[in-house]
Amino acid sequence: MANHRWFVTAQYVEWAKPADSRVWIAQEPRRVARSLAHAKTVGTVLTACGLRASSWEKLWGCAFPPDEGDICQQCVRIVARAEARTTAWAF
Numbered sequence: 704m705a706n707h708r709w710f711v712t713a714q715y716v717e718w719a720k721p722a723d724s725r726v727w728i729a730q731e732p733r734r735v736a737r738s739l740a741h742a743k744t745v746g747t748v749l750t751a752c753g754l755r756a757s758s759w760e761k762l763w764g765c766a767f768p769p770d771e772g773d774i775c776q777q778c779v780r781i782v783a784r785a786e787a788r789t790t791a792w793a794f
């Protein structure tokens with residue numbers, strides 16, 4: 704699916720290094736989380752796990768969960784549950 708409801712947000716991000724380009728080549732913008740990666744969706748200032756992320760960096764091009772780096776496990780659980788619920792509604 705081209706669209707994703709959940710994307711990565713983090714307090715600190717950095718530009719992906721050339722060594723990481725195989726992973727991020729298709730991602731725009733090519734930035735990666737340097738701190739814990741949380742999940743966020745549009746229409747709220749909170750992360751999936753309930754943290755205020757209004758001043759955090761938003762990696763719109765990076766679907767959550769990302770392929771690498773430290774990932775918030777609470778966000779992983781909440782997103783998985785939300786996705787399961789959405790799928791159930793679709794049928």
Ligand SMILES: [Zn+2]
Pocket residue numbers: 740741742750751752753775776777778
């Ligand atoms: Zn989180």
